[in-house]
Amino acid sequence: MRAILLVNPKATTTSERARDVLVRALRSEVDLSVRYTRRRGHATALAREAAVEGVDLVVTLGGDGTVNEVVNGLMTATSAVGEAPTAERLPALATVPGGSTNVFARALGLPKEWPEAASMLLEGLRLGRHRTIGLGRADDRYFTFCAGFGLDAAVIHRVEEARRRGRVSSPGLYFRAFTAQFMFGAERRHPAIQLEQPGEAAEGDLASAIVQNTAPWTYVGDREANPNPEASFDLGLDVMAFRQLGVASTTRTVTQFLSSTPNPHGRQVLRLHDVAEFTLVASRPQAFQLDGDYLGEREKVRFTSVPAALRVIC
Template identity: 70%
Template sequence: MLVRALRSEVDLTVEYTRKRGHAAALARSAAESGVDVVVTLGGDGTVNEAVNGLMTAEPGLAARGTAPAFRLPALAVVPGGSTNVFARALGLPRDWVEGTGVILDGLRSGRHRVIGLGRADDRYFTFTAGLGLDAAVVRRVEQARLRGRTSTPSLYFRSIFSQIVSGEDRKSPPLSIERPGEEPETGLGTVIIQNTAPWTYVGDRAINPNPDASFDRGLDLLAVRNLYIASTTRTVTQMVSRNADPHGKHVLRMHDQAEFTVIASRPQAFQLDGDYLGERQKVHFLSVPEALRVIC
């Protein structure tokens, strides 16, 4: 149905991803071949790969020197995953049929939005990144799914509290944040970075630790200074409340940041756009304005 609907409006070529990283290769090839729009059907992991493929494509000679958003194909996202944070943050319907209708209308009218992205070292992200507790929870959830568990809100909450009570990094928080021209922030147990709001969804509820984060500004972050059970549980409860406002002496928040580096004294779990990417000890974060055109 999706293919028929798009093919009725545009000259369409369909490709299927076959392994991890394939979506990035397909998007890069499409951009370098001169297509106008790349459409993805999948979850946030597929979108992240496609975005990285687009952002690493080599532009034609005529396009060099312009902002990425205006030298690259536009991106259209049809939601097809379990959470679809990026699509929902853009205001797209959760249902892929309704989402297809919005995209078709945007293609007909030429409607698009220019957004900024985040970059972590050499990899781009659309809505979130994290080191420490945040990413360790993503790792736990991925491991549970590999064992056959279904991704549900209760699975995420159990993973959060299991990680909190595990005691990892509680006595000696390993993370610090360095910014150009500023004193380092040290003694941090976890760092959450947002390129937009919300940070994620639990079912229908948006989780918004940094509600002022936006595709149109720099990066926002929230860090927790230690991982004591009582204080961390209180911060998590504040984050998931309907009027989220994480605060307290253990909470550090920064808004509209252009650039910073997170450094760990020992390897820490690392995630981008909800995908666990292993452990890191140093990650440089950069806000990339006017990075991408999206049909929405």
């Protein structure tokens, strides 16, 4: 089996020695080459090349951003005869968690720490264990576990700016960013989003929207955050939108999706389950994120579910 390991050298929870251990372990199972990402978007190009070359397996060592780039590289590759990608034609994906949160890997049931996760993946390779998962697509970009339009994306933007100034990613940093955006952002005072589905009446005056391809949406330390607890890699997309961002109602909703038995509900909550296609349209630009990476502002994003898109080792 030909495999390529794509390493984000800035991965926050692994060292050079740990990477060497992983490389030796993988080489005991597969014919492995190693590539290091050098810039944003580099993993996409490397994964696309691997798919075109007919590599059997792509392994990532990094966080959710690295996984997202690799998935986009695989899903936009074509074969030598110009065929569109299918799960059977594409390389399988294995992800070793190396970031600060690793939502995708943990949603697949992998351990949070990379040595245990790597051991589980090696066992999966020996046994031929894999599953085929669906993905989400926002316009022309794929995502594995979540997207955000409005408040949560603006919070991620604040966190990314703080990290560029040298701050360490932590639940406390996210809480401070959320508090600042909630209090001073425009989302709370002027809801501007409309959700449109084919053949359905539009839902308007929404303040913010969270889209999930699986559950959980994210983790707060070891605690799952589940705005859409029924979301699944095996179904369409789930949506939870805030109609208003009042202090009392928002606090209640956040408490609900942080509960051990999450079921967000209330007059200010809109939830949709297993949706194949919808569009979010805003009357002014909204912050936008995919898989925890801030991608700027948009006024319109079309979301589609892509079933049975990719094989993953787990």
